[in-house]
Amino acid sequence: MTDSGAGEVVASAPGSRLPEGWGRATLRELCESVVKVHPGELGKETFRYVDIGSIASGELVVSTAKEIPVQGAPSRARQLIQVGDTVFSTVRPYLKKIAWIPEFLDGEIASTGFCVLRPGEALEPRYLFHLVTSNGFVARVVEKQRGASYPAVREVDIFEEEVVVPPLSEQRRIVAKLDEQLARIEDGEAALVEARRQLELFEVMLLAKATKANPEASSWDCFAIGEMANVSSGATPLKAMPEYYRHGTVPWVTSSMLNDAYVDSADKFITDLALSETAVKEYLPGTILMAMYGEGKTRGKCAVLGIRATTNQACAGIELKPAFESSRAWVLAFLEALYEENREMASGGVQPNLSLGLIKKIRVPLPPVVRQKEILTELAERRSEAAAMREVIKDASAQAKSLRGALLHAAFTGVLVPQDPADEPADTLVDRIRTQRQAAAVKPVRKRAPRKTTSKPASSGQEELSL
Incomplete structure (x- = not known):
């Protein structure tokens, strides 16, 4: 998985017109809370740790997750993650260190340097992932970053972001189409990476053949x-x-x-x-x-x-x-x-x-100067051909990024898949969740029972006086 690409305009921006049946809500309203734990509470001797360095800039996947002894746990290793979460680095958010948590990291620990986004019942997990990796969403988060030498945002900055919410059934259709089309783009990008690597090897071989030991060089x-x-x-x-x-x-x-x-x-x-x-x-x-x-x-x-x-x-x-x-x-x-x-x-x-x-x-x-010029002229011609091929690969990579951006734009403007009038409108679902959360947040006021009073038995002197 690679960066979402340039030129993307995302309809999640506040104020944009929404397709029929779509709604808006903040990520705080749409996501569940994440438990903070000490790795020692997991009941095992080691754990896999996802820190910010585990995600390469713009790659959108966890490339490494070190296995660490519980006793050597870093102080920031406190967030219990599960499959389907999306982790979003709050440090230098413009680097797009964002990733989907796969099954093999279920129940492991992430750094508190991430905002962990756990979708609630109104969000399809992969829809949330695609949404927050879009350039439009990231750009809005970057506008909130603070600090010069260590630019960062707070968790609340991300949770306060308002996003577009299609009906849940439509989200699933969007995700299916996105994952299918993005997989094809990624296959093409992987082929371009391999072509670039082969081109580098070709240039190395050209240089070696032209300048290193060969039968002719024995007289040089x-x-x-x-x-x-x-x-x-x-x-x-x-x-x-x-x-x-x-x-x-x-x-x-x-x-x-x-x-x-x-x-x-x-x-x-x-x-x-x-x-x-x-x-x-x-x-x-x-x-x-x-x-x-x-x-x-x-x-x-x-x-x-x-x-x-x-x-x-x-x-x-x-x-x-x-x-x-x-x-x-x-x-x-x-x-x-x-x-x-x-x-x-x-x-x-x-x-x-x-x-x-x-x-x-x-x-x-x-070699003699004349022979040097002959070899270098031939080398320059071949390297020129390699440079032209490099430009072709560069243009193809740019086209892949543009296509990725166009797909995301289509997904978040409601044109990637058709709407179905039978789908429950997103606003209905979101309003129901809001009502449930408000009800859960209101604690019943317990009435204090009246204090019972007991009269002390009269002393013998008091009894005598009453008589």
Whole structure:
């Protein structure tokens, strides 16, 4: 299951006109309360824990649920969940960390960082799930978030949201149609993901075939990067010195920008004062940069500078010596082909990193310049074909998202499935639930019984006086 898609307009917005038989109610009126428990009350030694990290952004499924000993239960592990619940992360709601609880997580524990939505009798569970994952609903919740460094909403912000409620029978028809059509879209999206993966493998094979060992390469010269270039790294000016950053005009490139093969702009800048007073070094256009560490797939990525720029310490600058400058494109292609091997060379625990020493030891086979150009020209043609295919996959993915949004729009405006006049109107059901809840909330006032009084027996002296 993936994100609901762009371009979606959802009829659950307050004030929109409703189809015949539909009604409106808040989620508080439509959902049941969820029991807060300590995992120790479950009567077992371990439990599966669904925290916010268990759901990948926009994927709408619980991808991991760690099994945790009861004695090591986190303080936020307090919400007892059951199959059919929908969990909605109250932290950074724009990330859409929302998921349906499947059967294997029935009776397990979720973090208090979720708002757990348990549908009452007026809601089909899957209808509720599709509704709250729609872009329109999420956008309204995001408007309520508070905080800059840790933006979040409260449970009450979600429960106060008013949503559209079709008749229960129609909800079931909507869910059946949505699940059927969305499954087809997801199959198509899975095929696109696989096509993208195969394309990446194809490019790796192209690079390897063009630059790595083959019978022809046995006659090529081979040089270490340290022999071919001056290798150094950048630095980060002291953040406590605002004069190093305020109104800066000197491009400062970080490793996150090396995911593209060519760097011709920067999104961060430092001042001339920082350049003169710190260990930051300015590199000329044509310098090859390699990410020595960074998030995700960044480590080992290479790019060529197209501008004069400085870098942080996570980037190695490879400045080819005059004798090797004509082989710049070849060296870049070879380092790209070594991407996986370079990543494996990295050392360290929490954040493995490459070192300047390791980079200097990388050996590059160097064919004659004419042969380099022939190989690189053929490589460029094949990579151009791969890039065109990547655009086709990108367009198909966008179309799948648009189709998903159109389906949800149709579902929540009453045009996905036909209405049936025989269905009990949603307003009738919702009003009945409201009445039942109001009655349950009114506690009968117990009349206090009159206090019984008992007269004390008269003393002997009093008896004598009465006589």
